Amino acid sequence: MALAEGPCYTIINSPDIEVPNEMQLKQDLEKGDTNVKIETLKKVIQMLLNGERLSGLIMTIIRFVLPVQNHQIKKLLLIFWEIVPKTSADGKLLQEMILVCDAYRKDLQHPNEFLRGSTLRFLCKLKEPELLEPLMPAIRACLEHRHSYVRRNAVLAIFTIYKNFDWLVPDGPELIANFLETQQDMSCKRNAFLMLLHADQERALNYLASCIDQVNNFGDILQLVIVELIYKVCHANPTERSRFIRCIYNLLNSSSNAVRYEAAGTLITLSSAPTAIRAAASCYIELIVGDSDNNVKLIVLDRLIAMKENENMEKVMQDLVMDILRVLAAPDIEVRRKTLALAMDLVSSRNIEEMVLVLKKEVSKTHNVEHEDTGKYRQLLVRTLHSCSIKFPDVAANVIPVLVEFLSDTNELAAADVLIFIREAIQKFPSLRALIIERLIEAFPQIKSSKIHRAAVWILGEYVDNKEQILEVTEAIIQTLGEIPMVEAEQKRLAGEQSDDGEKPTGEGNIKVAGNKVTSDGTYATQSAFSLAPVAKKEKRPPLRQYLMDGDFFIGAALSATLTKLALRYAELEDDVRQQNRLTTQVMLIMSSILHLGKSGFPTKPITNDDIDRIFICLRTLSERTKEAVEVFQHYCRDALGKMLDAQHEEDQRIMKEKQRAAAKVQPDDPVAFAQLSNGRDNQLGENVFETSLNQALAGTKSTNLSDITSPNNKLNKVTQLTGFSDPVYAEAYVNVNQYDIVLDVLIVNQTNDTLQNCTLELATLGDLKLVERPHPVVLAPHDFCNIKANVKVSSTENGIIFGNIVYDTSINTNVVVLNTIHIDIMDYIIPASCTDTEFRQMWQDFEWENKVTVNTTFTDLHEYLKHLLKSTNMKCLTPEKALSGQCGFMAANMYAKSIFGENALANLSIEKPVDDPDSKVTGHIRIRAKSQGMALSLGDKISSSQKQSVQAA
């Protein structure tokens, strides 16, 4: 137990060596020469680290190893003493340790300064005041040693001793303060200052005041501690702030970047004056620009982002947007992303123009550089420009020409974003429509990707609204589509190229259709010559035709819809019936030609039924002009877009509001903080970040709030009965799940009238669990009870099982009671989390393990089932509420959760239920995907078991 709960300074993960027996070790330690002793000592240390208790060896080591003067042995011994249990089972110090204490004293007076130093360092870790007490004079003497190595470690030793057992050095701070006055060595000064900082701030301040003018000449490590002191003092004592601003400001210009970073952080806690904030922010920005390391850039950016959260600071930082944009020179995409997001949040109407200029310049820079991330960066820039112009409509006109150039980009990502932007802009700013359309028509022929064409075509179809432009667009489309009718054109082309086969082009199409159908039968080889030929000549075709030839008929369907819209609108605008009909027929010709091509067999893939249907609908609408259909084409599309944009906007607003509300919310029963009464802990930046972060790091996050959320996590519900009530030994365990370990608190009751000797709890685990240390045997008096704690280490999210037995000796014989198994619930590790749709899809593609669980339930309502599932799996539903609302007999939802170990778990729910039968049960399945098998399996198990329970309950 001491091992698991006591401090641990060393981990050496050696492969399992065969464990030598204690006799052999003793022999080697006693008789071996120095090298043998070293090797044996290493072995002993590793065994101790692995949890063995070699209590018999201490005496041997004291007698035969301790007197050796070899340096290596001396050092190894220090580690040995660090980890060896120094107390007996009842918590008293071992007798032998007194002998060791004398050895420490000798080492503290050893002529070798390095030995002295490392012994002093070791003493920092010693937690036994009985051992330290006799050493105090020697430690003090070391403060005077002429080697700084000894002195600086002596200071640390005194520091920790004072911290833990202040009665041993009641005058510690004074001693060190005097020491500090006389020191020249930087490390000594730093350590001494460090001690004062923690033990006696008054003295530390006095010292600082006495040398405040020289601070700039101090070494970086000392400066860092000084900054820490100032931070601490000002936290405890906000009135002192004014004294240090000057000093901190000086340190902002320190030669060490680390100091500047720290000073900037402290400066903003000292003062909220705009100048201070500006200085700090500029310092951060300089650090980002100046340091080439991406880690630094990202973390310092995080600090800037944190600063931005504060309203006061945000205002000041708005002026610094242009400086922040300098960071964009860094090549890393992550850095750029963060920078742009930050700049976007800060930009105001005053400097938006400038920012757009810079962004434009950045955009043009990306044109000639080809790098793997350039595409992403371009996309990022486009998005930023997009949000800029949505936020500040004035610049939109300025931005659009730049962005439209991207449409012809080979990179789909950026182009797609441009179109999303244009779509929003065109809907929101009617004044810009003419400009956008003009540009779009210009760029249309240069577009290189079918997706982009598709979207561009849609926008054009939706927003072109005068006669000339309609004709212009149709013209552009026809041009990019090439000669109509297409099948004939293709045949001609084929004929032209293969003059020797030219006599039978008409038959070829038919053969090819047939041939395509046989491909799977293996007769494909005969066709290869024909199918290869067009592929080789790809570039010669107009782009739209090329897509069709490649079998992408979705674009054909989109094109048809657009053309239909254009024709319908033209019919409204143009009075001349002949003109109307001319366009309509032209359009219908294109559509039918697409259909023909789709079925002809020239393209690599034939048209799908879906696309055929859509084109037919368009044709029919044009020919019959049913009122409803026309309505759909003319108005509903645009309305749908408007609604979608509104919904997005609403969502954004809601998130913003929530953020604000979360910040401002004060419960009626919240305690009121009086500034005069508080000890200064909670001023604007909250508690001391250094201490909190350290505590957090050391203790980990307790899952207490988790137990509040879900009722089954109540403490009493987690008690597991391990043996029967009539067993001679009754045992039950409370399972406490921490972040990375499980603590089993086992209560053992002796129900017999005998004394149970050597009562041992033996545990074993299944799954990704590991027992940290074996519990010690106990002696139980008749009807006595005791609590035993056992630590189990967990390293991944997987259902684990702990099983075991209790062994005990009575006066007659040895008995065993087998324990019930303890199942570790995976739910303790799963926390709901959220991610974007793209991330979800990406992960869904990447993850290797899928577990498909069939829904088997008594639920008759789709929504009820989803709720139940979310509750029992702790997952979060990513599909928005709106998309789920209403009854249609189907439901599909995505769910996402993260484990505390950082593993992702994805789930997709697809369920259905006949609408007409209210009593029928929900059917369907759930797919779970995860990176590791364990996660996918355990989550699946969890779902099935929760289903089983609910079925049983019903």
Add this chain to the structure above:
Amino acid sequence: MVLIAAAVCTKNGKVIISRQFVEMTKARIEGLLAAFPKLMTTGKQHTYVETESVRYVYQPMERLYMLLITTKASNILEDLETLRLFSKVIPEYCHTLDEKEILENAFNLIFAFDEIVALGYRESVNLKQIKTFTEMDSHEEKVYQAVRQTQEREAHQKMREKAKELQRQRLEAAKRGGSSSLGGRTTHGSGISGLDAFGISSSSVSSTPSIESDLKPTVQKTQKPAARNALKLGGKTKDVDSFVDQLKSEGEKISSLTPASAQSSAAVAKTKIASDVHTESVHLKMEDKLTVRLGRDGGLQQFELSGLLTLRISDENFGRIKVHLRNNDSHGIQLQTHPNVDKELFKTRSVIGLKNPAKPFPLNTDVGVLKWRFITQDESAIPLTINCWPSENGEGGCDVNIEYELEAQHLELQDVSIAIPLPMNIQPSVAEYDGTYNYDARKHILQWNIPIIDGNNKSGSMEFSCNSSIPGDFFPLQVSFVSKTPYAALSATDVVLVDDDSAVKYSSETMLFVEKYEIV
């Protein structure tokens, strides 16, 4: 700013070694380390991962990762610095970077890690220093061992001599017959106590010669610790010093880093001056100490100069020497020699030599041989005059003009510092000044520093004003300085051997410092 742990792990996340620098439980650290591989994503251009509670900073090294776990508030710049150092250390100890090699050198690495970080704070060390620290190759220990060996050897030598003598006496006694061996032992065993014990054994051995060879080594062994203890208690430092001095005279460079224990700034300055003086095996040191009190309206209230000439000889060949002095003094300084110094010789020829020319001066200690003292009321003796003239400016405050002038122009004063007391909590506004100044709000002092004052640069002034003060507030002024030129015009001209009057190479240093110099 706290580093929690440093670890080396393989590419797939298995931890090989880890050293923690703050107190934490094993379960926690293992949990943190186990979480790392799962959090790490490849293909990013940065090498850190943050979780709710900690930050991991790592650096790939062939098939390994060097990993640091820090708090989230930790200073990333500092951490990266540390990380770089850590990853430089590893190839120092491991030739190939793989798991096996790391495990083999696990302990060496841990020792090295310990040198880099102390209690979670980075130490300012470089690779070379880490090497030195972990190798523990201590010069002092060698010195100590050498001294101990010599002493042991000497002790053995003596022991053998004693044993021989005992033998001889026993033989004589046997010849004479009757006299008991016990008496012989007590008379001659009065040397070192350790030898005493040996005396017994050797005397008893003579009757049982067969055991002798077996017994001897064990007895020697048991003696060793006793001898060491005796050394420790006795003049251990002295021995070390002598050894160090010997090494010095052989041209070995040994810096004596006696930590400055003096409190006053003058004393610190003194040691500063002292430390950069080259010393020969004959070293003369002249120290002048000055105590001066001047009235604020001029006038000398007290002037006292005391000086000491010390001689330090570190080579026994030069133990018997004479020092020729020249006394150019015109003030009438009273001189006084050490009682052991030949007074007549000094009076007549200004030569310092011992009364008994056959005896050498003591070795390796500072021997004071000549003292002088000078007390006067004569104002011309003042080396540096200070004229501090506060005048009320009519607004309740004072304008203060201060000027100094060097009177004793042969002196070169260094690190002159004039401390002007100020009224409580009043910041002076300094208008004009030579040198530098700083205002110490805590001590209510305006400190005016002039690095050097000499004949070429003999005067300076300062002007400042203070609100709500009266002229009396600015007194007493305290002045401190040091100088390498002595006030008393004494100097050594030559050092010669007593025997043949041949010149001896010597070094000398002179020092003038202020014990108290104030204007009241």
